[in-house]
Amino acid sequence: MAAIGFIGLGNMGGPMALNLVKAGHDLTVFDLSKDPVAKLTQAGASAADKASDVVKGAEFVVTMLPAGAHVKSVYLGDDGLLAAAEKGTLFIDSSTIDVPSAREVIAAAEEAGMPMVDAPVSGGVGGAEAGTLTFMVGGAEAAFAKAKPVLEVMGKNIFHAGQAGNGQVAKVCNNMILGISMIGVCEAFSLGEKLGLDAQTLFDISSTASGQCWSMTSYCPVPGPVPAAPSNRNYQPGFSAGMMLKDLRLAQDAATGVKAATPLGAAAEQLYTLMEAAGADSLDFSGIIKLIQGNLTK
Numbered sequence: 001m002a003a004i005g006f007i008g009l010g011n012m013g014g015p016m017a018l019n020l021v022k023a024g025h026d027l028t029v030f031d032l033s034k035d036p037v038a039k040l041t042q043a044g045a046s047a048a049d050k051a052s053d054v055v056k057g058a059e060f061v062v063t064m065l066p067a068g069a070h071v072k073s074v075y076l077g078d079d080g081l082l083a084a085a086e087k088g089t090l091f092i093d094s095s096t097i098d099v100p101s102a103r104e105v106i107a108a109a110e111e112a113g114m115p116m117v118d119a120p121v122s123g124g125v126g127g128a129e130a131g132t133l134t135f136m137v138g139g140a141e142a143a144f145a146k147a148k149p150v151l152e153v154m155g156k157n158i159f160h161a162g163q164a165g166n167g168q169v170a171k172v173c174n175n176m177i178l179g180i181s182m183i184g185v186c187e188a189f190s191l192g193e194k195l196g197l198d199a200q201t202l203f204d205i206s207s208t209a210s211g212q213c214w215s216m217t218s219y220c221p222v223p224g225p226v227p228a229a230p231s232n233r234n235y236q237p238g239f240s241a242g243m244m245l246k247d248l249r250l251a252q253d254a255a256t257g258v259k260a261a262t263p264l265g266a267a268a269e270q271l272y273t274l275m276e277a278a279g280a281d282s283l284d285f286s287g288i289i290k291l292i293q294g295n296l297t298k
């Protein structure tokens with residue numbers, strides 16, 4: 001069993017850290033908020049007084065923070081993790097952040113003699129709780145191999161995506177597909193309804209035809225065809241429109257940086273920005289069907 005530091009015990013990090021404790025690892029945790037720390041210490045983890053204290057004696061350190069600025073502030077600088085850690089400590093950042101920040105922090109870690117991978121996840125809070133997350137990992141082969149057994153406690157599918165930052169690249173590309181495909185499904189079901197086609201009939205046909213996709217078969221935006229979909233519970237997430245917007249913005253920033261044309265990704269970002277402007281970003285991302293149908297209410 002390994003000594004593991006864990007920083008960021010929010011909706012995702014909390015249950016991920018809990019699974020590491022349950023697997024018998026020796027966890028030291030930190031979060032700016034006291035409640036999630038208390039939950040973890042009750043389960044058997046130790047609490048650190050500040051972020052950089054979690055590295056003491058740690059073989060691995062996992063971070064699960066909101067955005068690139070948080071990750072940079074926790075890792076870099078005189079009181080950052082890299083200044084406090086011993087050489088050889090393996091860092092795993094599972095936050096979803098911008099590619100340049102991920103590459104900057106990993107380069108700084110390697111320069112300080114510490115291997116590091118970016119390892120963003122897919123699977124949401126349910127996957128974090130069940131330990132079935134998908135990890136998309138960027139970084140050196142040796143660092144990936146060492147991180148894998150720890151990631152396997154929290155996830156089911158662990159992919160090595162290549163060089164540092166490529167985990168983030170895979171994540172933004174995947175979620176750009178997801179955002180675009182959800183809007184496509186919403187448009188098709190709205191058009192079908194206006195033309196007199198029952199949603200269940202369209203689902204039965206399209207889910208076995210070439211229009212089939214995850215947005216339709218797992219998160220169908222109209223209530224009925226997929227009973228577990230958020231559309232059946234007034235679009236309570238699930239995966240919120242705000243989270244989707246964050247990822248679409250990361251995709252657009254990344255696309256601008258390399259001059260990639262992503263016209264549908266840009267359109268998807270704009271549509272989710274309209275949801276945010278309407279105060280509806282806490283709805284599931286499939287709730288964008290309300291915007292498309294012109295009946296979005298907060």
Ligand code: NAD
Pocket residue numbers: 007008009010011012013014030031032033036051064065066067070073074094095096097121122123124125238239243246
């Ligand atoms: P969250 O806001 O619930 O949790 C973030 C935690 O980080 C909070 O507890 C906060 O107090 C803590 N934190 C922030 N700054 C800190 C600092 N300087 N030091 C210590 N702790 C600090 O967010 P979340 O939903 O757990 O998401 C975390 C990351 O995972 C994000 O990058 C998100 O995009 C990504 N993600 C989320 C989901 C999801 O469904 N929630 C799915 C996939 C990926």
